[in-house]
Amino acid sequence: MNASRSIPLALLAAATAVLATACGPTSTTGATGAGSGTAAPGASAPVAGSGSASAPAPASAPAAVSARPAASRSAAPTPPGGKAPAAGGNAGSDSYAWKHPCDPGQVSIxxxxxxxxxDTRRIIVATxxxxxxCGLSYYPAVAIADSGSIGSTSHPARFATPKVPGGLGGAPYTPIHAGSSLYAVLDLDPGHTTSGAVRGYDELDVKAADFMPDAAxxxxxxxxxxGNSGNPYVKAPVLSLYRSSIADAVAQVGNLADFE
Structure with missing residues:
Protein backbone atom coordinates (compact mmCIF):
# COMPACT_ATOMS: atom_id res chain seq x y z
CA MET A 1 0.00 0.00 0.00
CA ASN A 2 1.21 3.44 -0.78
CA ALA A 3 -0.30 6.03 1.52
CA SER A 4 1.05 7.08 4.87
CA ARG A 5 -0.95 6.86 8.10
CA SER A 6 0.40 7.99 11.49
CA ILE A 7 1.14 5.70 14.41
CA PRO A 8 -0.82 6.75 17.51
CA LEU A 9 2.10 8.77 18.81
CA ALA A 10 0.47 9.36 22.17
CA LEU A 11 0.28 5.63 22.81
CA LEU A 12 3.68 4.72 21.50
CA ALA A 13 5.30 7.70 23.18
CA ALA A 14 3.74 6.68 26.48
CA ALA A 15 5.12 3.19 26.18
CA THR A 16 8.49 4.50 25.09
CA ALA A 17 8.67 7.01 27.90
CA VAL A 18 8.40 4.26 30.49
CA LEU A 19 11.30 2.40 28.96
CA ALA A 20 13.38 5.41 28.06
CA THR A 21 13.34 6.91 31.56
CA ALA A 22 15.06 3.85 32.86
CA CYS A 23 17.09 3.14 29.80
CA GLY A 24 19.44 4.10 27.09
CA PRO A 25 20.34 2.59 23.72
CA THR A 26 22.60 -0.24 23.13
CA SER A 27 24.37 -0.93 20.13
CA THR A 28 16.30 -3.29 13.34
CA THR A 29 10.97 -2.07 17.11
CA GLY A 30 8.57 -0.94 23.33
CA ALA A 31 5.21 -1.64 24.28
CA THR A 32 3.14 -4.32 25.88
CA GLY A 33 2.72 -7.87 24.70
CA ALA A 34 -0.17 -9.28 22.72
CA GLY A 35 -3.53 -9.97 24.16
CA SER A 36 -6.54 -7.83 23.38
CA GLY A 37 -5.37 -5.50 20.64
CA THR A 38 -7.26 -2.71 22.39
CA ALA A 39 -5.70 0.48 23.62
CA ALA A 40 -6.87 3.57 25.42
CA PRO A 41 -5.31 7.01 25.18
CA GLY A 42 -2.39 7.30 27.57
CA ALA A 43 -2.09 3.55 27.96
CA SER A 44 1.50 2.37 28.04
CA ALA A 45 0.79 0.11 25.06
CA PRO A 46 -2.05 -1.94 23.58
CA VAL A 47 -1.95 -5.67 23.78
CA ALA A 48 -2.28 -7.84 20.71
CA GLY A 49 -5.18 -10.16 20.25
CA SER A 50 -8.56 -8.71 19.44
CA GLY A 51 -10.59 -5.68 20.34
CA SER A 52 -10.47 -2.07 19.37
CA ALA A 53 -8.65 1.01 20.53
CA SER A 54 -10.12 4.46 20.82
CA ALA A 55 -6.75 6.08 20.49
CA PRO A 56 -5.13 7.35 17.27
CA ALA A 57 -3.23 4.96 15.06
CA PRO A 58 -0.10 3.55 13.52
CA ALA A 59 2.54 2.91 9.81
CA SER A 60 4.85 0.53 6.73
CA ALA A 61 6.81 -0.14 3.12
CA PRO A 62 9.87 1.54 1.73
CA ALA A 63 10.28 4.73 3.69
CA ALA A 64 8.40 7.97 3.21
CA VAL A 65 5.64 10.03 4.72
CA SER A 66 2.08 11.21 4.01
CA ALA A 67 -1.08 12.73 5.40
CA ARG A 68 -3.54 9.92 5.98
CA PRO A 69 -2.69 8.12 9.25
CA ALA A 70 0.16 6.08 7.89
CA ALA A 71 0.44 4.50 4.55
CA SER A 72 3.69 3.79 2.98
CA ARG A 73 5.42 6.52 1.15
CA SER A 74 8.21 6.04 -1.22
CA ALA A 75 11.60 5.58 0.33
CA ALA A 76 14.21 8.28 0.12
CA PRO A 77 16.47 7.77 -2.88
CA THR A 78 19.63 5.85 -2.18
CA PRO A 79 22.77 7.85 -2.97
CA PRO A 80 25.01 6.59 -5.80
CA GLY A 81 26.76 3.41 -4.75
CA GLY A 82 24.31 2.95 -1.89
CA LYS A 83 26.40 5.16 0.42
CA ALA A 84 25.82 8.70 1.58
CA PRO A 85 28.63 11.20 0.98
CA ALA A 86 30.98 11.63 3.91
CA ALA A 87 30.51 14.70 6.11
CA GLY A 88 33.96 15.30 7.46
CA GLY A 89 34.44 13.50 10.75
CA ASN A 90 30.71 13.26 11.42
CA ALA A 91 29.72 10.54 8.95
CA GLY A 92 30.68 7.75 11.33
CA SER A 93 30.77 9.54 14.66
CA ASP A 94 28.74 8.05 17.51
CA SER A 95 29.30 11.12 19.69
CA TYR A 96 27.92 13.34 16.91
CA ALA A 97 24.88 11.06 16.56
CA TRP A 98 24.19 11.20 20.30
CA LYS A 99 23.76 14.98 19.99
CA HIS A 100 21.89 15.00 16.67
CA PRO A 101 18.63 13.03 16.43
CA CYS A 102 17.76 11.96 12.89
CA ASP A 103 15.38 14.04 10.78
CA PRO A 104 12.51 12.06 9.19
CA GLY A 105 13.77 12.86 5.68
CA GLN A 106 17.22 11.55 6.52
CA VAL A 107 16.17 7.99 7.27
CA SER A 108 14.12 5.56 5.18
CA ILE A 109 12.27 2.48 6.42
CA ASP A 119 7.80 -17.15 8.61
CA THR A 120 6.35 -15.15 11.52
CA ARG A 121 9.19 -12.63 11.48
CA ARG A 122 9.67 -9.39 9.56
CA ILE A 123 12.87 -7.35 9.23
CA ILE A 124 12.60 -3.59 9.68
CA VAL A 125 15.50 -1.80 7.94
CA ALA A 126 16.36 1.82 8.77
CA THR A 127 18.85 3.45 6.38
CA CYS A 134 22.43 10.82 13.53
CA GLY A 135 20.56 9.26 16.43
CA LEU A 136 17.50 7.00 16.45
CA SER A 137 15.53 5.70 19.42
CA TYR A 138 16.47 2.23 20.70
CA TYR A 139 13.90 0.57 18.44
CA PRO A 140 11.44 1.69 15.76
CA ALA A 141 7.91 2.70 16.76
CA VAL A 142 5.71 -0.13 15.42
CA ALA A 143 1.98 -0.86 15.38
CA ILE A 144 0.40 -3.97 13.85
CA ALA A 145 -2.87 -2.64 12.47
CA ASP A 146 -6.17 -3.63 10.94
CA SER A 147 -6.20 -1.18 8.04
CA GLY A 148 -9.95 -1.68 7.55
CA SER A 149 -10.83 -0.49 11.05
CA ILE A 150 -10.67 3.22 10.26
CA GLY A 151 -12.56 5.31 12.79
CA SER A 152 -13.76 8.90 12.78
CA THR A 153 -10.18 10.13 13.24
CA SER A 154 -9.05 8.33 10.06
CA HIS A 155 -6.75 6.13 12.14
CA PRO A 156 -7.04 2.35 12.49
CA ALA A 157 -9.24 1.68 15.49
CA ARG A 158 -7.74 -1.77 16.05
CA PHE A 159 -4.04 -2.36 16.43
CA ALA A 160 -1.46 -4.07 18.62
CA THR A 161 2.04 -3.02 19.66
CA PRO A 162 4.91 -5.46 20.22
CA LYS A 163 6.79 -5.95 23.44
CA VAL A 164 10.45 -4.89 23.52
CA PRO A 165 13.38 -5.97 25.74
CA GLY A 166 13.61 -4.43 29.18
CA GLY A 167 16.62 -3.27 31.16
CA LEU A 168 17.71 -0.64 28.65
CA GLY A 169 20.28 1.97 29.59
CA GLY A 170 23.09 3.95 28.03
CA ALA A 171 23.49 6.75 25.52
CA PRO A 172 20.57 9.01 24.56
CA TYR A 173 20.22 7.61 21.03
CA THR A 174 21.21 4.63 18.92
CA PRO A 175 23.77 5.93 16.39
CA ILE A 176 23.22 5.27 12.68
CA HIS A 177 26.15 6.25 10.51
CA ALA A 178 25.88 7.99 7.15
CA GLY A 179 25.13 5.49 4.37
CA SER A 180 24.54 2.67 6.87
CA SER A 181 21.53 0.63 7.98
CA LEU A 182 20.24 -0.67 11.31
CA TYR A 183 17.94 -3.67 11.68
CA ALA A 184 15.12 -4.63 14.03
CA VAL A 185 13.22 -7.92 13.84
CA LEU A 186 9.51 -8.18 14.64
CA ASP A 187 8.04 -11.60 15.49
CA LEU A 188 4.27 -11.52 15.01
CA ASP A 189 3.66 -14.87 16.75
CA PRO A 190 6.73 -16.10 18.63
CA GLY A 191 4.76 -18.98 20.16
CA HIS A 192 3.76 -20.28 16.71
CA THR A 193 0.29 -21.19 17.85
CA THR A 194 -3.13 -20.51 16.39
CA SER A 195 -4.82 -20.80 19.78
CA GLY A 196 -5.92 -17.32 20.83
CA ALA A 197 -4.12 -15.73 17.89
CA VAL A 198 -5.71 -13.03 15.75
CA ARG A 199 -5.76 -12.83 11.95
CA GLY A 200 -7.33 -9.40 11.54
CA TYR A 201 -4.13 -7.40 11.25
CA ASP A 202 -2.88 -6.69 7.73
CA GLU A 203 -0.52 -3.72 8.04
CA LEU A 204 2.64 -2.65 9.84
CA ASP A 205 2.79 1.05 10.66
CA VAL A 206 6.37 2.10 11.36
CA LYS A 207 8.32 5.20 12.35
CA ALA A 208 12.12 5.06 12.39
CA ALA A 209 12.14 6.69 15.83
CA ASP A 210 9.50 7.34 18.46
CA PHE A 211 10.38 11.06 18.64
CA MET A 212 9.57 11.65 14.96
CA PRO A 213 6.23 13.23 14.03
CA ASP A 214 3.28 11.03 13.08
CA ALA A 215 3.67 12.24 9.48
CA ALA A 216 6.90 10.21 9.34
CA GLY A 227 2.46 -17.68 0.24
CA ASN A 228 1.96 -13.95 0.86
CA SER A 229 -1.79 -14.38 1.14
CA GLY A 230 -4.31 -13.76 3.90
CA ASN A 231 -3.61 -12.10 7.21
CA PRO A 232 -0.88 -13.54 9.43
CA TYR A 233 -1.50 -14.91 12.91
CA VAL A 234 -0.63 -12.34 15.59
CA LYS A 235 -0.21 -13.26 19.23
CA ALA A 236 2.09 -11.71 21.86
CA PRO A 237 4.36 -10.05 19.25
CA VAL A 238 7.90 -9.05 20.21
CA LEU A 239 10.38 -6.61 18.67
CA SER A 240 14.16 -6.46 18.96
CA LEU A 241 16.17 -3.32 19.51
CA TYR A 242 18.00 -1.78 16.58
CA ARG A 243 21.05 -3.88 15.76
CA SER A 244 23.91 -3.51 13.29
CA SER A 245 23.13 -6.89 11.69
CA ILE A 246 20.05 -8.99 10.97
CA ALA A 247 21.66 -11.93 12.77
CA ASP A 248 22.02 -9.92 16.00
CA ALA A 249 18.39 -8.76 15.81
CA VAL A 250 17.19 -12.32 15.16
CA ALA A 251 19.21 -13.60 18.11
CA GLN A 252 17.62 -11.07 20.45
CA VAL A 253 14.04 -11.62 19.30
CA GLY A 254 14.60 -15.35 19.70
CA ASN A 255 15.46 -14.97 23.39
CA LEU A 256 11.98 -14.49 24.83
CA ALA A 257 13.43 -14.21 28.34
CA ASP A 258 14.57 -10.69 27.32
CA PHE A 259 10.94 -9.67 26.95
CA GLU A 260 9.70 -10.76 30.37
Whole structure:
Protein backbone atom coordinates (compact mmCIF):
# COMPACT_ATOMS: atom_id res chain seq x y z
CA MET A 1 0.00 0.00 0.00
CA ASN A 2 1.21 3.44 -0.78
CA ALA A 3 -0.30 6.03 1.52
CA SER A 4 1.05 7.08 4.87
CA ARG A 5 -0.95 6.86 8.10
CA SER A 6 0.40 7.99 11.49
CA ILE A 7 1.14 5.70 14.41
CA PRO A 8 -0.82 6.75 17.51
CA LEU A 9 2.10 8.77 18.81
CA ALA A 10 0.47 9.36 22.17
CA LEU A 11 0.28 5.63 22.81
CA LEU A 12 3.68 4.72 21.50
CA ALA A 13 5.30 7.70 23.18
CA ALA A 14 3.74 6.68 26.48
CA ALA A 15 5.12 3.19 26.18
CA THR A 16 8.49 4.50 25.09
CA ALA A 17 8.67 7.01 27.90
CA VAL A 18 8.40 4.26 30.49
CA LEU A 19 11.30 2.40 28.96
CA ALA A 20 13.38 5.41 28.06
CA THR A 21 13.34 6.91 31.56
CA ALA A 22 15.06 3.85 32.86
CA CYS A 23 17.09 3.14 29.80
CA GLY A 24 19.44 4.10 27.09
CA PRO A 25 20.34 2.59 23.72
CA THR A 26 22.60 -0.24 23.13
CA SER A 27 24.37 -0.93 20.13
CA THR A 28 16.30 -3.29 13.34
CA THR A 29 10.97 -2.07 17.11
CA GLY A 30 8.57 -0.94 23.33
CA ALA A 31 5.21 -1.64 24.28
CA THR A 32 3.14 -4.32 25.88
CA GLY A 33 2.72 -7.87 24.70
CA ALA A 34 -0.17 -9.28 22.72
CA GLY A 35 -3.53 -9.97 24.16
CA SER A 36 -6.54 -7.83 23.38
CA GLY A 37 -5.37 -5.50 20.64
CA THR A 38 -7.26 -2.71 22.39
CA ALA A 39 -5.70 0.48 23.62
CA ALA A 40 -6.87 3.57 25.42
CA PRO A 41 -5.31 7.01 25.18
CA GLY A 42 -2.39 7.30 27.57
CA ALA A 43 -2.09 3.55 27.96
CA SER A 44 1.50 2.37 28.04
CA ALA A 45 0.79 0.11 25.06
CA PRO A 46 -2.05 -1.94 23.58
CA VAL A 47 -1.95 -5.67 23.78
CA ALA A 48 -2.28 -7.84 20.71
CA GLY A 49 -5.18 -10.16 20.25
CA SER A 50 -8.56 -8.71 19.44
CA GLY A 51 -10.59 -5.68 20.34
CA SER A 52 -10.47 -2.07 19.37
CA ALA A 53 -8.65 1.01 20.53
CA SER A 54 -10.12 4.46 20.82
CA ALA A 55 -6.75 6.08 20.49
CA PRO A 56 -5.13 7.35 17.27
CA ALA A 57 -3.23 4.96 15.06
CA PRO A 58 -0.10 3.55 13.52
CA ALA A 59 2.54 2.91 9.81
CA SER A 60 4.85 0.53 6.73
CA ALA A 61 6.81 -0.14 3.12
CA PRO A 62 9.87 1.54 1.73
CA ALA A 63 10.28 4.73 3.69
CA ALA A 64 8.40 7.97 3.21
CA VAL A 65 5.64 10.03 4.72
CA SER A 66 2.08 11.21 4.01
CA ALA A 67 -1.08 12.73 5.40
CA ARG A 68 -3.54 9.92 5.98
CA PRO A 69 -2.69 8.12 9.25
CA ALA A 70 0.16 6.08 7.89
CA ALA A 71 0.44 4.50 4.55
CA SER A 72 3.69 3.79 2.98
CA ARG A 73 5.42 6.52 1.15
CA SER A 74 8.21 6.04 -1.22
CA ALA A 75 11.60 5.58 0.33
CA ALA A 76 14.21 8.28 0.12
CA PRO A 77 16.47 7.77 -2.88
CA THR A 78 19.63 5.85 -2.18
CA PRO A 79 22.77 7.85 -2.97
CA PRO A 80 25.01 6.59 -5.80
CA GLY A 81 26.76 3.41 -4.75
CA GLY A 82 24.31 2.95 -1.89
CA LYS A 83 26.40 5.16 0.42
CA ALA A 84 25.82 8.70 1.58
CA PRO A 85 28.63 11.20 0.98
CA ALA A 86 30.98 11.63 3.91
CA ALA A 87 30.51 14.70 6.11
CA GLY A 88 33.96 15.30 7.46
CA GLY A 89 34.44 13.50 10.75
CA ASN A 90 30.71 13.26 11.42
CA ALA A 91 29.72 10.54 8.95
CA GLY A 92 30.68 7.75 11.33
CA SER A 93 30.77 9.54 14.66
CA ASP A 94 28.74 8.05 17.51
CA SER A 95 29.30 11.12 19.69
CA TYR A 96 27.92 13.34 16.91
CA ALA A 97 24.88 11.06 16.56
CA TRP A 98 24.19 11.20 20.30
CA LYS A 99 23.76 14.98 19.99
CA HIS A 100 21.89 15.00 16.67
CA PRO A 101 18.63 13.03 16.43
CA CYS A 102 17.76 11.96 12.89
CA ASP A 103 15.38 14.04 10.78
CA PRO A 104 12.51 12.06 9.19
CA GLY A 105 13.77 12.86 5.68
CA GLN A 106 17.22 11.55 6.52
CA VAL A 107 16.17 7.99 7.27
CA SER A 108 14.12 5.56 5.18
CA ILE A 109 12.27 2.48 6.42
CA UNK A 110 11.72 -0.83 4.64
CA UNK A 111 9.98 -3.99 5.87
CA UNK A 112 11.28 -7.30 4.51
CA UNK A 113 10.42 -10.98 4.76
CA UNK A 114 13.11 -13.67 4.72
CA UNK A 115 12.00 -17.28 4.98
CA UNK A 116 15.34 -18.25 6.50
CA UNK A 117 14.72 -16.38 9.75
CA UNK A 118 11.16 -17.64 10.28
CA ASP A 119 7.80 -17.15 8.61
CA THR A 120 6.35 -15.15 11.52
CA ARG A 121 9.19 -12.63 11.48
CA ARG A 122 9.67 -9.39 9.56
CA ILE A 123 12.87 -7.35 9.23
CA ILE A 124 12.60 -3.59 9.68
CA VAL A 125 15.50 -1.80 7.94
CA ALA A 126 16.36 1.82 8.77
CA THR A 127 18.85 3.45 6.38
CA UNK A 128 20.59 6.79 6.84
CA UNK A 129 20.71 8.55 3.45
CA UNK A 130 22.28 11.68 4.91
CA UNK A 131 25.90 12.82 4.92
CA UNK A 132 26.28 12.73 8.71
CA UNK A 133 25.58 10.26 11.47
CA CYS A 134 22.43 10.82 13.53
CA GLY A 135 20.56 9.26 16.43
CA LEU A 136 17.50 7.00 16.45
CA SER A 137 15.53 5.70 19.42
CA TYR A 138 16.47 2.23 20.70
CA TYR A 139 13.90 0.57 18.44
CA PRO A 140 11.44 1.69 15.76
CA ALA A 141 7.91 2.70 16.76
CA VAL A 142 5.71 -0.13 15.42
CA ALA A 143 1.98 -0.86 15.38
CA ILE A 144 0.40 -3.97 13.85
CA ALA A 145 -2.87 -2.64 12.47
CA ASP A 146 -6.17 -3.63 10.94
CA SER A 147 -6.20 -1.18 8.04
CA GLY A 148 -9.95 -1.68 7.55
CA SER A 149 -10.83 -0.49 11.05
CA ILE A 150 -10.67 3.22 10.26
CA GLY A 151 -12.56 5.31 12.79
CA SER A 152 -13.76 8.90 12.78
CA THR A 153 -10.18 10.13 13.24
CA SER A 154 -9.05 8.33 10.06
CA HIS A 155 -6.75 6.13 12.14
CA PRO A 156 -7.04 2.35 12.49
CA ALA A 157 -9.24 1.68 15.49
CA ARG A 158 -7.74 -1.77 16.05
CA PHE A 159 -4.04 -2.36 16.43
CA ALA A 160 -1.46 -4.07 18.62
CA THR A 161 2.04 -3.02 19.66
CA PRO A 162 4.91 -5.46 20.22
CA LYS A 163 6.79 -5.95 23.44
CA VAL A 164 10.45 -4.89 23.52
CA PRO A 165 13.38 -5.97 25.74
CA GLY A 166 13.61 -4.43 29.18
CA GLY A 167 16.62 -3.27 31.16
CA LEU A 168 17.71 -0.64 28.65
CA GLY A 169 20.28 1.97 29.59
CA GLY A 170 23.09 3.95 28.03
CA ALA A 171 23.49 6.75 25.52
CA PRO A 172 20.57 9.01 24.56
CA TYR A 173 20.22 7.61 21.03
CA THR A 174 21.21 4.63 18.92
CA PRO A 175 23.77 5.93 16.39
CA ILE A 176 23.22 5.27 12.68
CA HIS A 177 26.15 6.25 10.51
CA ALA A 178 25.88 7.99 7.15
CA GLY A 179 25.13 5.49 4.37
CA SER A 180 24.54 2.67 6.87
CA SER A 181 21.53 0.63 7.98
CA LEU A 182 20.24 -0.67 11.31
CA TYR A 183 17.94 -3.67 11.68
CA ALA A 184 15.12 -4.63 14.03
CA VAL A 185 13.22 -7.92 13.84
CA LEU A 186 9.51 -8.18 14.64
CA ASP A 187 8.04 -11.60 15.49
CA LEU A 188 4.27 -11.52 15.01
CA ASP A 189 3.66 -14.87 16.75
CA PRO A 190 6.73 -16.10 18.63
CA GLY A 191 4.76 -18.98 20.16
CA HIS A 192 3.76 -20.28 16.71
CA THR A 193 0.29 -21.19 17.85
CA THR A 194 -3.13 -20.51 16.39
CA SER A 195 -4.82 -20.80 19.78
CA GLY A 196 -5.92 -17.32 20.83
CA ALA A 197 -4.12 -15.73 17.89
CA VAL A 198 -5.71 -13.03 15.75
CA ARG A 199 -5.76 -12.83 11.95
CA GLY A 200 -7.33 -9.40 11.54
CA TYR A 201 -4.13 -7.40 11.25
CA ASP A 202 -2.88 -6.69 7.73
CA GLU A 203 -0.52 -3.72 8.04
CA LEU A 204 2.64 -2.65 9.84
CA ASP A 205 2.79 1.05 10.66
CA VAL A 206 6.37 2.10 11.36
CA LYS A 207 8.32 5.20 12.35
CA ALA A 208 12.12 5.06 12.39
CA ALA A 209 12.14 6.69 15.83
CA ASP A 210 9.50 7.34 18.46
CA PHE A 211 10.38 11.06 18.64
CA MET A 212 9.57 11.65 14.96
CA PRO A 213 6.23 13.23 14.03
CA ASP A 214 3.28 11.03 13.08
CA ALA A 215 3.67 12.24 9.48
CA ALA A 216 6.90 10.21 9.34
CA UNK A 217 4.92 6.98 9.70
CA UNK A 218 5.14 4.53 6.81
CA UNK A 219 2.56 1.81 6.18
CA UNK A 220 3.53 -1.65 4.95
CA UNK A 221 1.12 -4.44 3.98
CA UNK A 222 1.73 -7.67 5.90
CA UNK A 223 0.54 -11.08 4.69
CA UNK A 224 0.85 -14.61 6.01
CA UNK A 225 4.06 -16.34 4.92
CA UNK A 226 4.90 -18.41 3.02
CA GLY A 227 2.46 -17.68 0.24
CA ASN A 228 1.96 -13.95 0.86
CA SER A 229 -1.79 -14.38 1.14
CA GLY A 230 -4.31 -13.76 3.90
CA ASN A 231 -3.61 -12.10 7.21
CA PRO A 232 -0.88 -13.54 9.43
CA TYR A 233 -1.50 -14.91 12.91
CA VAL A 234 -0.63 -12.34 15.59
CA LYS A 235 -0.21 -13.26 19.23
CA ALA A 236 2.09 -11.71 21.86
CA PRO A 237 4.36 -10.05 19.25
CA VAL A 238 7.90 -9.05 20.21
CA LEU A 239 10.38 -6.61 18.67
CA SER A 240 14.16 -6.46 18.96
CA LEU A 241 16.17 -3.32 19.51
CA TYR A 242 18.00 -1.78 16.58
CA ARG A 243 21.05 -3.88 15.76
CA SER A 244 23.91 -3.51 13.29
CA SER A 245 23.13 -6.89 11.69
CA ILE A 246 20.05 -8.99 10.97
CA ALA A 247 21.66 -11.93 12.77
CA ASP A 248 22.02 -9.92 16.00
CA ALA A 249 18.39 -8.76 15.81
CA VAL A 250 17.19 -12.32 15.16
CA ALA A 251 19.21 -13.60 18.11
CA GLN A 252 17.62 -11.07 20.45
CA VAL A 253 14.04 -11.62 19.30
CA GLY A 254 14.60 -15.35 19.70
CA ASN A 255 15.46 -14.97 23.39
CA LEU A 256 11.98 -14.49 24.83
CA ALA A 257 13.43 -14.21 28.34
CA ASP A 258 14.57 -10.69 27.32
CA PHE A 259 10.94 -9.67 26.95
CA GLU A 260 9.70 -10.76 30.37
Missing amino acids: QVEYQHGIG NHGSAA TTNHPVKAQP
